[in-house]
Amino acid sequence: MLRKRNMLLLLACVCFLTAQAWEREAIWPKGKMPDAQAHQIAAMTDEAGSKDFKADKHRVAYLEWFDAPAADTKKNGCMILISGGSYQVCCDVGLIKMWRETFTQLGFQCVNFVYRTPRPEGLPIYQTAWEDAQRAVRMVRSEARKRGFDPERIGVVSMSAGSHLALLMATSSQTPAYAAVDKLDTVPCHINWAIVNAPAYVTTDGETGTPATRQGYGIDVGISDVFKFDEKTCPISLHHGGNDPYTPNGSTLVFRELRRRKIPAELHLYPGKGHGAFGLQRGIEFMTQLGFMGPLAPEEDLMKRFSRDEARREKMTEDVWPEGRIPDFQEEQCKPYLEWHFPKELKTKAIQIIYSGGSYMGNDPDGFEVAPARRYLNEQGMTVVTMKYRTPRPRGLAKHTTAWQDLQRAIRIVRSKAAAYGLDPNQIGIMGSSAGGHLTLMGVTSSQHNAYLAIDDIDKQPCNVQWGIGIYPAYALTDGASDPNTEGGIPDSAVLVPEFSFDLKTVPMLFLHGDVDVYASMGSVKVWEKMRSMGIQSELHTLATRNHCFQRTASPGTGSYNWLDRIGEFLKNTIKN
Numbered sequence: 001m002l003r004k005r006n007m008l009l010l011l012a013c014v015c016f017l018t019a020q021a022w023e024r025e026a027i028w029p030k031g032k033m034p035d036a037q038a039h040q041i042a043a044m045t046d047e048a049g050s051k052d053f054k055a056d057k058h059r060v061a062y063l064e065w066f067d068a069p070a071a072d073t074k075k076n077g078c079m080i081l082i083s084g085g086s087y088q089v090c091c092d093v094g095l096i097k098m099w100r101e102t103f104t105q106l107g108f109q110c111v112n113f114v115y116r117t118p119r120p121e122g123l124p125i126y127q128t129a130w131e132d133a134q135r136a137v138r139m140v141r142s143e144a145r146k147r148g149f150d151p152e153r154i155g156v157v158s159m160s161a162g163s164h165l166a167l168l169m170a171t172s173s174q175t176p177a178y179a180a181v182d183k184l185d186t187v188p189c190h191i192n193w194a195i196v197n198a199p200a201y202v203t204t205d206g207e208t209g210t211p212a213t214r215q216g217y218g219i220d221v222g223i224s225d226v227f228k229f230d231e232k233t234c235p236i237s238l239h240h241g242g243n244d245p246y247t248p249n250g251s252t253l254v255f256r257e258l259r260r261r262k263i264p265a266e267l268h269l270y271p272g273k274g275h276g277a278f279g280l281q282r283g284i285e286f287m288t289q290l291g292f293m294g295p296l297a298p299e300e301d302l303m304k305r306f307s308r309d310e311a312r313r314e315k316m317t318e319d320v321w322p323e324g325r326i327p328d329f330q331e332e333q334c335k336p337y338l339e340w341h342f343p344k345e346l347k348t349k350a351i352q353i354i355y356s357g358g359s360y361m362g363n364d365p366d367g368f369e370v371a372p373a374r375r376y377l378n379e380q381g382m383t384v385v386t387m388k389y390r391t392p393r394p395r396g397l398a399k400h401t402t403a404w405q406d407l408q409r410a411i412r413i414v415r416s417k418a419a420a421y422g423l424d425p426n427q428i429g430i431m432g433s434s435a436g437g438h439l440t441l442m443g444v445t446s447s448q449h450n451a452y453l454a455i456d457d458i459d460k461q462p463c464n465v466q467w468g469i470g471i472y473p474a475y476a477l478t479d480g481a482s483d484p485n486t487e488g489g490i491p492d493s494a495v496l497v498p499e500f501s502f503d504l505k506t507v508p509m510l511f512l513h514g515d516v517d518v519y520a521s522m523g524s525v526k527v528w529e530k531m532r533s534m535g536i537q538s539e540l541h542t543l544a545t546r547n548h549c550f551q552r553t554a555s556p557g558t559g560s561y562n563w564l565d566r567i568g569e570f571l572k573n574t575i576k577n
Contacts, residue, residue, distance in 0.1 A: 011319040023065040027135045033060055034131050035123060035180040040116040042132075045091045061132035064112040066100050070146060073107035077153035077292055078379065080191070081112045082133075084160025084200070087125045087209065088118040090322070095277055099157050102280065106293070109149050113158070115165070125201070125209040126165060126226070131178040133169050138187040138542060146232055153211050153292060155193040159277050160246065163199035167227055167236075167254065167520070170194040171533060174230040178348045183337075190232040193292060195283035197239045198275050200251025216249025217533060222251040235264040235544060238288040241273030242537045249532075252525055258521065260490050264290060265515055266559070269528060271508060271537035271573075276381055282541065285559040289544050299553040306372035309341075311379040316340040320387070320409050327452040328397060333390040336406045338413065339365065340355070340385050341374055343422070345451065347381025350427035350575045351414055353465075355387040355407075357434025357474065360399045361508050362391045368552050369433040369471065373550060376564045382571070385414055399475075399482060400435075404442050405451040411443065412461040424577055431567075434519065434548065438471025444468035444509055446501040447496040464505040467574050469567060472548055474499075476523030489522030502534060509538045510570040512563055514546030539570055 041060040050114035068508040069075075083092035083098045093402040100110045115132040119125045137154065144151035175189035176439055180186070202281060207224040212223055240248035248269055258265035266286045270278045287293050309315075321327075356369040364370070365386040374384045389406040391397045411428060418425040432440040447464035454460065479485050487494065509531070511524035521542050524547035529541045543550055543559045554560035 020498040022067070025063045025064060025065065025139070026060045027132060027139050028060050029182060032181040034181070035120060035128050037120050037128070040118065040120065042114050042116050044093050044096070044114060045085070045089050046093045048089070052198065059115075061136065063117045064114065065108045065147070066104060066112070068109055069104050069107045072348075073105070075107035075150070075293060076112060076150045077145065077155060078109040078149045078155065079103040080136070080140060080156045081110060082156055082162035082166055083292050084119060084158070084162040084198075085202070087161045090114050092116060094160070095159055103157070106284070109147055116135070117211065125169065126161075126225070127177070129165050130168050133165055134177045134189040134468060135184075136568065137169065137189040137191060138184050141189075142184060142187050144281070150566055152192055154191050155195070155209065155287070155292065156191055157195040157197075157283065159197045159459035160200050160275065163196040164201045166194050166196050167199055167202065172226070172230060173231045173232050175228050179459060183477060185566070191234055191260060193234050193287065193290065194236045195239070195280075195286070196236055196251075197277035198241065198244055198246060199238070199250055199254070200246035202245055202254065206246065207298070212247035212250070216247030223250070227254070229261060233258070233261065233263055235286075235290055236284045237266040237268070237544070239268045239277065239279050240270070241276055241278060242269055242271045242532060243273060244275045244523055246275060249375040249529065252529055255525065256490065257523065259488065259515065265542070266544045267417045267525065267540060267542045269344070269538070269540040271539045279345075282559060285557065285562065286464045286544055287307070288555070288557040289546070289559065293557070296555045297557065299555050301553050302372050302551055303368050306375045309375055309378070311343055311345075311375065312341050313344040314342045318413070320413070322405050327455075328394060328402055330394050330402070333392065333394065333402060334388065336390050337388050338385055338410055340383070340421075341378055342383055343378040343381050345381050346383070346422070346576055349422065349424035349577050350383060350429070350571070351383050351418060351423055352377055352429050352431060353385045353387060353410060353414060354431045355439065357432065358391060359435040359474075360391055360393045360435045363389055363436065369436065369549075372568055373431065373564060373567065376568070380568055380571075383421070400442060400499070403439050403452070407439055407443050408447070408451045408463040409458070411463040411465060412458050417462045418478035420427065421530060426466065427575060427577060428465050429469065429571070430465050430576075431469035431471070432473075433471035434454075434474045437470040438475040440468045440470050440509075441500055442474055443477060445506045446499065447505050449501055449557070450505040465507060466507040469509055470509055470511045470524060470527075472517050472519060472521075472550065473511070473523055474519035475529075476527060477520055480520055484518040485520040489520030489526070494520075494522065496530060500527075502530060504534060506531065506534065508536055508574065510567065511538065512548040512566060513540075513542050514548065514560075515542045515544050516546065517548045519548055538542075541566055
């Protein structure tokens with residue numbers, strides 16, 4: 001009886017191990033692997049580091065096919081998982097596991113692609129890996145129907161050197177990496193989308209395989225010419241830490257080139273983060289927006305989602321200026337005022353000032369650009385001050401002049417009264433959309449320049465802030481300084497407008513922008529680059545296929561739908577109390 005029980009236990013163990021034994025498939029026929037070098041292997045570091053590892057049994061790059069997703073979750077697509085490791089090893093064992101679990105659960109067939117390392121001798125550092133990658137995609141595509149997914153729904157998720165390789169796969173599939181060895185090499189090797197984390201070696205100051213020697217800056221530093229951006233270049237979601245030695249400017253340059261070619265793209269930049277993989281959920285939102293997760297759900301109206309002030313305890317209204325003391329007063333402009341919105345449950349002493357856009361021709365403190373954010377932040381226990389600034393544009397002055405005066409005065413009023421309300425006068429942020437985003441940039445970058453002469457003791461208060469939030473800021477670049485951008489801010493000739501001083505009180509920002517915004521997502525990107533060059537770490541998220549006012553209506557599961565959570569996370573990481 002005992003023997004029978006032990007046999008059953010052994011059989012159960014064998015069955016369990018068999019269920020977990022994933023299928024490995026060499027990607028090259030015997031003796032046909034190009035540029036074979038005796039020092040190279042194809043193995044993840046956990047396996048290569050085992051005591052019984054035999055290098056000669058691991059010379060050929062391979063695919064590791066994981067279990068198929070459950071039938072009721074299938075998305076009809078495949079995710080190729082690519083480790084980093086400086087082209088010296090394939091080391092991201094933990095990431096591969098996490099990506100496998102995440103995307104399998106979401107309904108994708110997952111396959112781990114293990115390429116040859118360490119770097120080849122006498123060839124570019126990426127050459128043998130690129131050869132392996134093109135062959136791997138051909139094999140994945142050729143087996144699509146057998147494994148139950150669409151051959152034109154192949155994506156990749158990658159890290160570091162693996163992301164350099166993913167960019168080659170995404171941008172340069174029409175350039176053969178090797179001479180054909182058999183019939184499989186007639187199968188196309190393009191991919192259909194990519195989620196690229198911390199791509200290394202992208203800029204010319206690090207393309208030979210080192211951290212970027214000049215942090216990706218310099219008039220003679222650009223994007224490496226190994227990336228061809230051919231006609232099969234696919235949509236890409238780029239994720240990068242702001243302090244990564246493998247410079248985030250590599251990701252901003254790739255984003256710029258994708259926008260030049262009108263290829264959907266997202267750029268997610270994380271302040272203070274080093275070399276690592278961040279924001280996988282942003283990548284899933286990107287896939288959702290582009291339809292790779294299935295048909296987009298119907299768009300929902302933002303104002304209907306945030307329709308009530310249930311978290312507000314009290315509202316107080318006050319004028320921005322004393323009667324008869326408004327600088328540059330013009331009869332046709334509206335009267336500016338503030339509204340204080342106090343939460344029922346105060347969880348932070350910080351204060352967020354919010355105002356809308358409107359081309360500096362009008363602005364609405366109760367519209368979709370303000371009210372939902374105000375209600376969301378009240379729910380988070382934060383005090384919000386909304387501002388109605390003077391519009392339409394003043395005659396004989398720059399379009400933003402009177403609004404800038406109102407903003408500086410509003411910040412001073414809020415600071416002067418904060419302590420009386422139990423709030424912190426040194427924890428004040430500003431947030432605006434469109435023209436209001438331009439106004440936010442004025443407040444963030446130019447607080448040391450007086451917009452008006454002092455009229456009373458309130459004007460003795462400083463008008464600098466501690467953070468800014470720019471929602472699709474308009475008019476930030478010279479090719480659209482007053483109207484929609486004629487060229488989208490993409491040419492390098494389009495530079496930041498001169499009214500942004502970037503003075504010594506310039507503070508970090510969060511940027512949210514659609515990638516096809518007629519007022520140019522490049523404005524946010526170029527401001528981010530400028531701030532980074534000053535040592536200021538800001539956060540940025542662009543949203544693929546989304547235009548101006550991306551949040552007015554949006555589909556559940558997309559970045560445009562979840563945009564307020566980016567604000568909540570940014571404030572959680574920024575506020576000091």
